[in-house]
Each structure stands twice: as C-alpha cells, then as structure tokens.
Amino acid sequence: AKETGKNKTSYFKKRIAKRAYDFIEMDRALFQALKYKQFTLCYQPKIDSTTHKPIGSEALIRWYSPSKGFISPNDFIPHAEMNGDILAIEQWVIERAVAFQRKLRNMGSTGQPVSINISGKSLINEETPLVLERILAKYQVSPCEVEIEITETAVIKDMEKAVKHLMKLKKIGVKVALDDFGTGYSSLTQLKDLPIDIVKLDQSFLTNICEDQESEKIFKAVVGLCHELGLQVVAEGVETIEQLSKAKEYECDIIQGYYFSMPLMQDAYVEYLKEEGFEGLNWGRK
Structure with missing residues (x-):
C-alpha cells in the first residue's frame, strides 16, 4: 500500500x-x-442566405510556429488570456483586419464588413475602444465596415460591465455580434438587454435540429425571437445541404460554414471574391 x-x-x-x-x-x-510576427489571419466568407453571395467575412487568427508547427487557437488563446498576451494579440488582429479592409477598398470594394473576435479581457479593457478608433482613422476605414464579435460566455460573466463596455464600442459606430449563442447559460430574455446587432447561433443548433424535432422547435423559436428584437441571425458551422436547408427554412439571414467555404488566406479570399463575381470590385486597381 x-x-x-x-x-x-x-x-x-x-x-x-x-x-x-x-x-x-x-x-x-x-x-x-x-x-x-508568426501570426496570420484567414478570412471565412459570410453568405447571404437568399442570394448565396458573400456579404462579409470573419477574420480568424492562425499561428504556425517554426519549432512547434501549427498551433490551434483553442490551445494558445486560453493561455494568452491567462498570461495577458491576449491584449497585444487582439490589437494586432484588429490592425491587420482593418488594413485588409483598406486593401479591399483600394480594389473597389463597396464595404463588405469584416468581423473581429475579441475576448472578455479586451472587451473590458479601457484601451480597446481607443485602439479601435485609432486604427480605423489610420487606415481611413469606416466603422460600419467592422463588426466586433464577443462570445456569449464572456458576456454573461458580468452582464452589467459587459453592457457598459459594449456601449462604448457601439458609440464608435461598429456593429456588435454575440458569438456562439447557445453554448453558455444566458437566457433568451437577456438578449433584449444587450446592445448587440447580430446573434451567431452555435453550430450545435443545426447539428441537433437535423436529428430531432424538439431541437428544431427551439431553433425556430430562437431565430423568431431574434428577428422580433431586430437582430440579424447568423447560422454558424453550416456544412451540409440539410443544414443549409434548415437555416434557410427558418429564415436565418446569414450563413457561415464549410458548405460554402473554409477560412481562406488573404490572397485566396480575394480570389474567392473574384470567382464569385462580386460586383463593385475593380481587380485591376492597386
């Protein structure tokens, strides 16, 4: 023993x-x-559910370490939140994503918005709105071309504080999206108290509604309530024609997922837009 x-x-x-x-x-x-500067950004198209045309993108950070190879955001983002590096990382993401918006503008883009994820720590950091305003001014990008995504779990930790800081971002003129809705413990009634414009439904919603009717009823109710509150609804993680059909049936406004496109490196994203025949872009201009 x-x-x-x-x-x-x-x-x-x-x-x-x-x-x-x-x-x-x-x-x-x-x-x-x-x-x-080992980080890079990919862009996953966001698709209009009616026209099936790209209407924006989400900037997603990627890290390829020369010594360790590809490191998943699921591994390094939580660590960066613990040691404080997350603020510097997310400020870098904001700058690179906004700079890319400027590049698209120079090509003739009519202003497809880019979504940028920030953590709960960045949300409550007093410098974040100032950094965002400075970067937007530096690249002469309109606030309406940027959306800030914050996860449901980050918001519900302290609703009062979250609302206060979300209002600061809204005053700049950017839209705010509640990401991964359905993975936390917030209630539907709390949506009306949040200064948000968009709700992104977690992939688990679509996975479940293709399997049982009760989940389908919940999905329908959630989308309906969001629309009643004047919120746009994004169906995340759409990978199959069945999931797309359900998202369209219940009138999700925007579709995002591998069914239409995986996250693309910057040049590949530009080519994707070109192949989609996105109107308003002059690809010969620099």
Missing part, C-alpha cells in the same frame, strides 16, 4: 511539473510569435 501511495505521489508530481513546463514553454513561444 505504501509503495502504491508513493507511486501515486510521484505520478502527480510529474504531472504538475509537466504542466508547469508546458506553461513556461507556451509563454516563450507566444513571446516569439509576437516578436517575430
């Missing part, structure tokens, strides 16, 4: 040491990523 106890203690000590080592290694890797 004593030997078993010693083995367990040794095992847990090794696990703790491994976690500490991994934490320090991720700290170092993130420092290198910021210093040597």
Whole structure:
C-alpha cells in the first residue's frame, strides 16, 4: 500500500511539473510569435442566405510556429488570456483586419464588413475602444465596415460591465455580434438587454435540429425571437445541404460554414471574391 501511495505521489508530481513546463514553454513561444510576427489571419466568407453571395467575412487568427508547427487557437488563446498576451494579440488582429479592409477598398470594394473576435479581457479593457478608433482613422476605414464579435460566455460573466463596455464600442459606430449563442447559460430574455446587432447561433443548433424535432422547435423559436428584437441571425458551422436547408427554412439571414467555404488566406479570399463575381470590385486597381 505504501509503495502504491508513493507511486501515486510521484505520478502527480510529474504531472504538475509537466504542466508547469508546458506553461513556461507556451509563454516563450507566444513571446516569439509576437516578436517575430508568426501570426496570420484567414478570412471565412459570410453568405447571404437568399442570394448565396458573400456579404462579409470573419477574420480568424492562425499561428504556425517554426519549432512547434501549427498551433490551434483553442490551445494558445486560453493561455494568452491567462498570461495577458491576449491584449497585444487582439490589437494586432484588429490592425491587420482593418488594413485588409483598406486593401479591399483600394480594389473597389463597396464595404463588405469584416468581423473581429475579441475576448472578455479586451472587451473590458479601457484601451480597446481607443485602439479601435485609432486604427480605423489610420487606415481611413469606416466603422460600419467592422463588426466586433464577443462570445456569449464572456458576456454573461458580468452582464452589467459587459453592457457598459459594449456601449462604448457601439458609440464608435461598429456593429456588435454575440458569438456562439447557445453554448453558455444566458437566457433568451437577456438578449433584449444587450446592445448587440447580430446573434451567431452555435453550430450545435443545426447539428441537433437535423436529428430531432424538439431541437428544431427551439431553433425556430430562437431565430423568431431574434428577428422580433431586430437582430440579424447568423447560422454558424453550416456544412451540409440539410443544414443549409434548415437555416434557410427558418429564415436565418446569414450563413457561415464549410458548405460554402473554409477560412481562406488573404490572397485566396480575394480570389474567392473574384470567382464569385462580386460586383463593385475593380481587380485591376492597386
């Protein structure tokens, strides 16, 4: 028994040491990523549910480390939130996404908005609205060409504080989207208290409605209530014709997912728009 106890203690000590080592290694890797600009952005098209034409995009961060290879945002974003690097990372994302909007403008774009994700920490940071305003002015991009996405879970941690800071962003003129709705614990009635313009329904909604009728009824009710509140509805994670059909049947306004396109690197996204025959772009201009 004593030997078993010693083995367990040794095992847990090794696990703790491994976690500490991994934490320090991720700290170092993130420092290198910021210093040597190892991050990049992809853009996933957002599609009008009626015309099936792109009407905007979501900027998604990607990280390829020379030493570790591709590192998923699910791995490094939570770590960056813990050690504080998230503020610098998300300010970088805002700048690069807005700069790309300027590039599209120079090509003749009529202003398809780009969605930018920010964390709860960035939301309540007093510098975030100032940084956003400065970057918009720097690249001469209109606030109406930018949407800020904040997750449901980040908002419900402190509704009062979240509303206060969301109002600051709204005053700039950007639209605000509530992302991953359905994954947290907020109620439908709380939607009316949030200064938001768009609700993005989590992929799990569509997955479930293709499997059982009760989930389908909930989906219909959620979309209907959002519309009653004057909110646009985005169906996320649409991957099959069945999911697309359900999203269209219940009048989701915007579709996003692999059915239409995976996230694309900047040049590939430009080519995608070109292939889609997006009107208003002069591809010969620089």
